[in-house]
Amino acid sequence: MRKEHAPKISRKKEDIDFEIAFYENIIKETPNFIEALSAIGDLYTRAGLWQKGLDVDIKLSHLRPEDALVFYNLACSYALLNQTRAALAALTKAIDFGYDDFEHLKGDTDLDNLLKDEHFQQYIKQLEKKRKPTKHA
DSSP states (O other): OOOOSSOOOOOOHHHHHHHHHHHHHHHHHOTTOHHHHHHHHHHHHHTTOHHHHHHHHHHHHHHSTTOHHHHHHHHHHHHHTTOHHHHHHHHHHHHHTTOOOHHHHHHOGGGHHHHTOHHHHHHHHHHHHHHSOOOOO
16 A cells, blocks of 8 residues: 555545545646645555556656655556566665665555565565664674
C-alpha cells in the first residue's frame, strides 16, 4: 500500500468516487497542487485505476524530484502495472533519497512482484545491514 503525504482517505467505493471527483476539480484549477495530486494518486490506486495513479506519480516525481515518498509511490505504481525495471529504478531512487521503512516495504502488497525476486530481497537485506547501527563492545 502506498505511503501517503495526504491525510487518511476513506475506504468506501462511493466515498472514493466522490473524493476522486473532488480532487480532479481541484487539479483542473491548480494542476501542480502537490497535496491534491498526492491524494488523488492514492485514490486512483485504491480504486484500481493504476495507470491514472502512475500518471499522477510521474507528474509528482517531476514536481518533487528528490522526495523519497514520491519515488516510493512511483515504484508502487510501476509494480502494480508489472513494470518491474521501472519499479526497481524508482525504488532505488526512493532509497537514495532517504526512504528507510524497510518493514513497510517488505509487507507492501503493491510491490509483490519485486518482493518475490531473490536479487531484490538480497538488495534489501544489504541495505538493512548498512542502516543498522553496529554495536561496539
